[in-house]
Amino acid sequence: xxxxxxxxxxxxxxxxxxxxxxxxxxxxxxxxxxxxxxxxxxxxxxxxxxxxxxxxxxxxxxxxxxxx
Amino acid sequence: xxxxxxxxxxxxxxxxxxxxxxxxxxxxxxxxxxxxxxxxxxxxxxxxxxxxxxxxxxxxxxxxxxxxxxxxxxxxxxxxxxxxxxxxxxxxxxxxxxxxxxxxxxxxxxxxxxxxxxxxxxxxxxxxxxxxxxxxxxxxxxxxxxxxxxxxxxxxxxxxxxxxxxxxxxxxxxxxxxxxxxxxxxxxxxxxxxxxxxxxxxxxxxxxxxxxxxxxxxxxxxxxxxxxxxxxxxxxxxxxxxxxxxxxxxxxxxxxxxxxxxxxxxxxxxxxxxxxxxxxxxxxxx
Numbered sequence: 001x002x003x004x005x006x007x008x009x010x011x012x013x014x015x016x017x018x019x020x021x022x023x024x025x026x027x028x029x030x031x032x033x034x035x036x037x038x039x040x041x042x043x044x045x046x047x048x049x050x051x052x053x054x055x056x057x058x059x060x061x062x063x064x065x066x067x068x
Numbered sequence: 069x070x071x072x073x074x075x076x077x078x079x080x081x082x083x084x085x086x087x088x089x090x091x092x093x094x095x096x097x098x099x100x101x102x103x104x105x106x107x108x109x110x111x112x113x114x115x116x117x118x119x120x121x122x123x124x125x126x127x128x129x130x131x132x133x134x135x136x137x138x139x140x141x142x143x144x145x146x147x148x149x150x151x152x153x154x155x156x157x158x159x160x161x162x163x164x165x166x167x168x169x170x171x172x173x174x175x176x177x178x179x180x181x182x183x184x185x186x187x188x189x190x191x192x193x194x195x196x197x198x199x200x201x202x203x204x205x206x207x208x209x210x211x212x213x214x215x216x217x218x219x220x221x222x223x224x225x226x227x228x229x230x231x232x233x234x235x236x237x238x239x240x241x242x243x244x245x246x247x248x249x250x251x252x253x254x255x256x257x258x259x260x261x262x263x264x265x266x267x268x269x270x271x272x273x274x275x276x277x278x279x280x281x282x283x284x285x286x287x288x289x290x291x292x293x294x295x296x297x298x299x300x301x302x303x304x305x306x307x308x309x310x311x312x313x314x315x316x317x318x319x320x321x322x323x324x325x326x327x328x329x330x331x332x333x334x335x336x337x338x339x340x341x342x343x344x345x346x347x348x349x350x351x352x353x354x
Contacts, residue, residue: 003324010317017310020303027256027285030234033351040344047318047337054330 004058011051018044079120082134086116089138103210104158105141112137159208166204169217179206190214233351235283242279245292255281262287269298308345308352315341 025037322334
């Protein structure tokens with residue numbers, strides 16, 4: 001698998017984790033647990049953001065794999 | 069009136085009277101009854117039995133004892149709530165039997181209780197070595213309460229200095245195949261959500277015996293058909309594993325790439341995910 005393919009896979013699993021975390025944060029009633037979920041959601045957003053930007057660079061460098 | 073009708077009416081009246089008296093006597097657990105409470109219960113039973121069998125002569129002469137046996141305990145009960153001295157008199161006082169790891173033999177004699185009795189009571193509390201006990205107290209109802217020495221106490225999360233996540237009580241949303249609306253709304257969910265969740269695991273609602281929702285909205289289901297094996301949700305565990313894998317991936321990319329800015333981004337990402345793993349472990353794993 002190409003580098004961009006691997007990075008895309010990681011990104012996909014991180015996005016999956018993000019949606020699970022989001023649903024936990026929505027249902028959880030305990031204030032402390034809810035805060036922990038939301039805080040980590042923000043951290044995850046930063047990670048996803050960074051990887052997405054990197055992916056754009058990778059696709060620019062390896063245009064033949066774009067969109068895979 | 070035939071004799072059996074009178075007996076019938078009599079027994080019914082006594083039954084209702086004792087029932088009302090028992091309700092009034094209160095909700096104290098049977099296990100918490102002191103010796104005197106037990107005597108009262110037996111006495112009420114005997115009087116009620118004698119009364120309904122007409123062994124006690126006329127109803128008029130037999131009712132007062134019943135009233136006394138029901139009324140006095142109630143009066144004493146309210147007095148004992150108000151006054152500590154009455155309470156000690158009626159309910160008895162607790163006795164310290166082991167203090168600072170030493171058996172107080174003069175207290176044992178006072179009760180009276182033999183050393184065998186003490187050891188057998190301790191064994192019932194799963195203590196086979198009296199030296200493990202820091203403090204033991206005989207409650208008024210005859211039960212021994214045992215406080216173990218610190219190093220003999222069961223391990224808890226706080227002794228291990230583990231951080232554990234808060235977990236609220238799961239709500240039972242299906243019981244005996246019937247959907248419970250009240251617990252569902254308490255969780256902020258509704259029947260449609262339940263139908264959707266059941267559809268996801270491929271189960272018809274009428275086949276569900278029990279279903280519970282935990283604090284993050286995961287559904288645990290038990291079916292009427294015990295031959296069907298249904299996997300329990302692993303969403304929390306999966307999320308945790310996914311995060312750890314992503315962290316490892318980012319570390320790998322950081323090593324593999326030659327671009328310095330990308331290297332920095334991946335290292336930062338791996339660090340962030342590592343923080344998340346530490347932060348979420350109490351909630352997702354334990």
